[in-house]
Amino acid sequence: MQGNVRHPRSTAFLLAQVGAHAAARFAGRLAALDLSPAHAGTLRVIEQNAGISQQALSSVLGMVPSRLVVLVDELEERGLVERRDAPDDRRTHALHLTRKGAETFEAVGRIARAHDDDVCAPLGADEREVLGAMLRRIADHEGLTPGVHPGFSRPVRSRGGAPKGPRGKRRAP
Numbered sequence: 001m002q003g004n005v006r007h008p009r010s011t012a013f014l015l016a017q018v019g020a021h022a023a024a025r026f027a028g029r030l031a032a033l034d035l036s037p038a039h040a041g042t043l044r045v046i047e048q049n050a051g052i053s054q055q056a057l058s059s060v061l062g063m064v065p066s067r068l069v070v071l072v073d074e075l076e077e078r079g080l081v082e083r084r085d086a087p088d089d090r091r092t093h094a095l096h097l098t099r100k101g102a103e104t105f106e107a108v109g110r111i112a113r114a115h116d117d118d119v120c121a122p123l124g125a126d127e128r129e130v131l132g133a134m135l136r137r138i139a140d141h142e143g144l145t146p147g148v149h150p151g152f153s154r155p156v157r158s159r160g161g162a163p164k165g166p167r168g169k170r171r172a173p
Contacts, residue, residue: 051094
């Protein structure tokens with residue numbers, strides 16, 4: 001802190017400030033793997049849901065399908081993800097991590113754990129647990145999808161004119 005400048009008392013502002021800072025630092029760390037946070041999040045969901053369809057993945061991430069296709073294409077071109085015919089519907093592709101994708105996902109996990117430790121370094125173990133529990137309560141109250149960054153979705157204009165957020169709720173323009 002410089003001079004007499006103090007952090008504001010607004011908890012929401014501090015959450016946004018720390019969150020934006022942490023997100024930018026995480027993106028910087030992922031750059032070592034030539035990945036963006038969106039790539040890492042997509043790999044995580046596919047790893048946890050082997051065989052997920054692109055449509056289901058789009059829904060989980062709250063992402064428009066056209067944007068997801070580009071993301072999956074990039075991961076496929078890099079040999080991290082493969083599309084297979086779904087066993088129950090040949091018109092649908094089931095997404096799976098390749099061996100390289102699984103190894104890359106493990107590397108992302110190591111980066112994420114180091115990042116978490118670094119961001120939370122000023123906190124003791126008990127404080128970190130309490131903060132995590134409080135943030136999970138806030139996320140649940142806000143209806144955020146566990147483990148999915150809200151940055152995956154872009155506001156979509158509704159017929160009423162106001163953009164909709166990731167859960168379909170109208171937001172102020």
